[in-house]
Amino acid sequence: MNRQDFLARLAAALASLQDAEVHKILVYYDEMISDRMEDGMTEQEAVASFGGVDALAQRILEETPFMQRVAAKAKTGNRGLMLALLILGFPIWFPLLMGAGALLVGLLVTLFALALTVVILFVAFGFAGVVCICAGFVRFATLGFASGLFALGTGMVLAALAVFSWFLMVGGLQALSGLCGSLLRWVGSLFHRKAV
Missing domain, CATH: 1.10.287 (Helix Hairpins)
Known part of the structure; x- marks a missing residue:
């Protein structure tokens, strides 16, 4: 798998996080791949050194604070439903x-x-x-x-x-x-x- 495929799959696996967090993570792993390629690895070897995309995404999600994940899910949910629940639950x-x-x-x-x-x-x-x-x-x-x-x-x-x-x-x-x-x-x- 090349760098672009790896980063695209990682972004898709981290879709439950906020866009800014996903961007930071992708920039970090892009730099890590570049560093490993400078050390003599090929692009495929550098990508393979992180293991599977799903396992890496699972590890990143486990390290992400719970409240940050909840906030990200709330932002991706139906805003109209959330607003209605807030208004109806106000009393x-x-x-x-x-x-x-x-x-x-x-x-x-x-x-x-x-x-x-x-x-x-x-x-x-x-x-x-x-x-x-x-x-x-x-x-x-x-x-x-x-x-x-x-x-x-x-x-x-x-x-x-x-x-x-x-x-x-x-x-x-x-x-x-x-x-x-x-x-x-x-x-x-x-x-x-x-x-x-």
Whole structure:
């Protein structure tokens, strides 16, 4: 089989792919044949080195991502039927899509509210601890030893909780940042598939 027959049969076997993908594949194999001919093979030997066209096409289709094949088949199908199904299915798929979008927005709002809560917790413990420690020193002078000691002890406990909430805030914000990044990458991958 010569080069033109090989490329024509390969194009026919890959008809389920998009035209741009088929063109890239044909250009690639045309260059491979040229390279092998430069290395001393005849045209028939270079073509035969790839094996059968059907086996090669099957291997290429197996390596092609599933979504790319589905998109190519959808483009080659009956566009009128596809449009009719989209219109008739609108009452079903649109509310489901809106529900999924609302769920995603609700999840993001919840994550940001949780992050804000942890930050407010740190600020509140820190501020209350400083105020109680200052009040403890004032109470030593005005209300006596027991009252000052109680306020100072309360301030120390709140300061310890502020230190604990600092670590909780830093770790929690890092985890939430990673989770939000993963979630946004996942949503982006639903709308954008990389080509081979």
